[in-house]
Amino acid sequence: MKAKKFLLITVFSFLTVGIVQAGPVDRNATKETRALYAHLKKITRKGIMFGHQDDALYGVGWKYDWNRSDVKSVTGDYPAVFGWELGHLELGHSNSLDSVNFDTIRSRIREVYRQGAVNTISWHLNNPLGGTAWDSKTTKAVESVLPGGKEHQKFNLWLNRLANFFLSLRDDHGRLVPIMFRPYHEMTGGWFWWGAKQCTPKEYVALWRYTVNYLESKGVHNLLYIYSPATAPNSETYFERYPGNKYVDILGVDIYQGKSKNASEEFIRNTRLDLTFMVKAAKKRHKVAVLSEAGLYNIPISNWWIHVLWKAIKNIPIAYVLVWRNACSGPTQFFAPYPGQVSEKDFQAFKNNPKTIFESQLPNMYK
Numbered sequence: 385m386k387a388k389k390f391l392l393i394t395v396f397s398f399l400t401v402g403i404v405q406a407g408p409v410d411r412n413a414t415k416e417t418r419a420l421y422a423h424l425k426k427i428t429r430k431g432i433m434f435g436h437q438d439d440a441l442y443g444v445g446w447k448y449d450w451n452r453s454d455v456k457s458v459t460g461d462y463p464a465v466f467g468w469e470l471g472h473l474e475l476g477h478s479n480s481l482d483s484v485n486f487d488t489i490r491s492r493i494r495e496v497y498r499q500g501a502v503n504t505i506s507w508h509l510n511n512p513l514g515g516t517a518w519d520s521k522t523t524k525a526v527e528s529v530l531p532g533g534k535e536h537q538k539f540n541l542w543l544n545r546l547a548n549f550f551l552s553l554r555d556d557h558g559r560l561v562p563i564m565f566r567p568y569h570e571m572t573g574g575w576f577w578w579g580a581k582q583c584t585p586k587e588y589v590a591l592w593r594y595t596v597n598y599l600e601s602k603g604v605h606n607l608l609y610i611y612s613p614a615t616a617p618n619s620e621t622y623f624e625r626y627p628g629n630k631y632v633d634i635l636g637v638d639i640y641q642g643k644s645k646n647a648s649e650e651f652i653r654n655t656r657l658d659l660t661f662m663v664k665a666a667k668k669r670h671k672v673a674v675l676s677e678a679g680l681y682n683i684p685i686s687n688w689w690i691h692v693l694w695k696a697i698k699n700i701p702i703a704y705v706l707v708w709r710n711a712c713s714g715p716t717q718f719f720a721p722y723p724g725q726v727s728e729k730d731f732q733a734f735k736n737n738p739k740t741i742f743e744s745q746l747p748n749m750y751k
């Protein structure tokens with residue numbers, strides 16, 4: 385009898401630990417956020433979701449039309465993952481650093497959720513010591529926002545604004561919209577004020593943990609946190625600034641194709657290298673791996689989607705790949721094709737690949 389009881393308790397604790405480990409790091413995450421996390425894990429058996437930054441806001445030659453998207457104009461379907469950017473929200477401005485009104489972003493995020501697709505948010509927040517996210521000459525910015533630092537109070541105000549935005553993302557029933565949040569990205573590079581040349585690993589980890597704890601303390605429970613370094617030569621570099629399994633839900637990486645003669649081969653090699661160790665690490669930690677940003681600037685290679693991108697991710701169980709924005713103004717900058725663009729046909733073939741997932745092919749991600 386005793387032995388039986390012991391066995392039952394052991395099995396039960398084992399199961400509980402398994403369940404706890406498998407859920408989001410925020411133990412109070414909403415039901416829909418938990419469901420999304422479970423689906424992100426499962427979807428890799430079906431294929432890889434396609435994502436596009438700012439897809440529903442503007443594209444090449446247009447902006448703010450409802451129900452318009454360059455990806456949809458080319459393929460007939462929306463991306464499965466929509467990326468958004470919150471830079472300048474921290475300043476209390478009504479427009480983002482890309483001149484998009486935050487109310488517009490909010491309404492599009494709600495619409496994407498209503499349509500059943502997935503939202504992810506990046507944040508190129510200004511340097512607290514002055515200048516933009518790219519103002520990275522100082523090594524004191526991260527230290528300045530941590531407890532005891534001279535910009536700590538200001539930073540709390542910035543985090544309050546961020547928390548309020550996340551808490552304002554609600555569906556028609558008042559339920560919070562789940563978001564994959566990707567703060568302080570590309571920290572292995574040296575171009576942002578939170579980068580590897582700008583702060584110590586200890587400071588970076590403190591910044592990350594402070595942010596997660598702060599948002600949770602404000603009642604924000606609709607986030608999955610993505611850790612997303614820039615291309616890393618190995619797993620040691622990748623994990624050098626890792627905030628820990630209790631603070632990260634998704635392992636991401638940002639990899640762009642460069643301009644060298646063998647850039648396509650290099651892109652395929654680097655991407656497969658990083659994704660392979662990430663997928664292994666994610667499995668061990670009960671987490672998810674994604675290619676959080678990727679792309680070829682202005683896509684001059686007509687068969688890039690099938691011959692380069694697909695080769696870089698094929699047979700690797702990542703939940704999604706997201707390409708960067710198609711800017712409507714300023715110097716031309718696009719990472720997804722638009723009607724007439726040289727890679728249009730190839731992108732249609734990429735869409736028709738049974739292993740890529742666009743919006744209409746998604747299961748219900750929130751149940």
Ligand code: BMA
Pocket residue numbers: 469471481482508708709717
């Ligand atoms: C960068 C560029 C910038 C933009 C920023 C945030 O990579 O696209 O033009 O302001 O992302 O969206």
